[in-house]
Amino acid sequence: MGTWFPAIYDTAMKPLEEGEFKRIRKQLVTGAAGRVLEIGYGTGVNFPFYRSAVSVDAIEPNPSMAARAEKKLQDARVPIRLSAASAEKLPFPDDTFDTVVATLVFCTIPDPEKALREIQRVSRQGAKLLFFEHVRLRQPVLRKLQDWLNPMWSRVCDGCQLNRDTLGLIRKVEITVDRVDEYYGKLFLAIEGKNGKMTADRVSPEERQ
Numbered sequence: 601m602g603t604w605f606p607a608i609y610d611t612a613m614k615p616l617e618e619g620e621f622k623r624i625r626k627q628l629v630t631g632a633a634g635r636v637l638e639i640g641y642g643t644g645v646n647f648p649f650y651r652s653a654v655s656v657d658a659i660e661p662n663p664s665m666a667a668r669a670e671k672k673l674q675d676a677r678v679p680i681r682l683s684a685a686s687a688e689k690l691p692f693p694d695d696t697f698d699t700v701v702a703t704l705v706f707c708t709i710p711d712p713e714k715a716l717r718e719i720q721r722v723s724r725q726g727a728k729l730l731f732f733e734h735v736r737l738r739q740p741v742l743r744k745l746q747d748w749l750n751p752m753w754s755r756v757c758d759g760c761q762l763n764r765d766t767l768g769l770i771r772k773v774e775i776t777v778d779r780v781d782e783y784y785g786k787l788f789l790a791i792e793g794k795n796g797k798m799t800a801d802r803v804s805p806e807e808r809q
């Protein structure tokens with residue numbers, strides 16, 4: 601976990617944030633309602649966009665990112681509690697959250713499938729799951745280019761995997777995908793889904809076998 605990447609993150613992202621990202625984040629995060637969990641809050645870019653949340657628990661494992669987010673808490677309109685934690689091991693009981701938000705984070709999480717299963721565990725059945733991620737491209741030449749660039753990219757960008765199929769992973773676990781909006785030639789996706797997990801008391805005897 602580097603310290604220089606957090607130092608340049610907001611500056612490096614500025615052209616994108618001032619382009620479409622701000623509008624995309626605002627649209628996605630405004631839809632987060634009830635008790636909300638944010639995964640990998642980074643420098644806290646999403647904090648000002650929460651409107652309908654009762655409260656937000658936000659987790660981040662990198663202390664250099666977290667230090668930069670403190671300032672953005674002042675722009676928040678809802679209570680936000682910060683915790684040092686990783687998505688693969690969330691410090692919350694089962695069925696705690698009504699909405700989970702993850703933006704530009706599933707590219708970097710070392711074990712994304714484990715993280716998705718943790719999100720399913722700590723959110724209630726039917727909870728809203730909101731993602732904004734860059735993903736593996738379908739176009740064969742561009743996909744090869746992503747694969748070729750990835751080793752250097754991940755070294756420079758603190759472990760970020762340029763070619764991760766996050767939508768494929770989301771579809772693989774019990775998440776119902778309701779809506780996918782494509783941006784920047786399908787490189788970035790805003791994904792809205794629902795936690796489709798079956799809790800023990802709702803699983804039929806046949807399914808339990």
Ligand SMILES: C[S@@+](CC[C@H](N)C(=O)[O-])C[C@H]1O[C@@H](n2cnc3c(N)ncnc32)[C@H](O)[C@@H]1O
Nearest residue numbers: 640641642645662665686687703704705708709
């Ligand atoms: C590219 S930044 C995105 C930050 C922020 N979510 C945003 O939208 O600007 C990726 C973030 O994922 C965090 N991260 C890396 N591994 C993680 C993990 N295992 N669990 C949760 N967050 C993680 C990084 O520390 C970093 O803050």
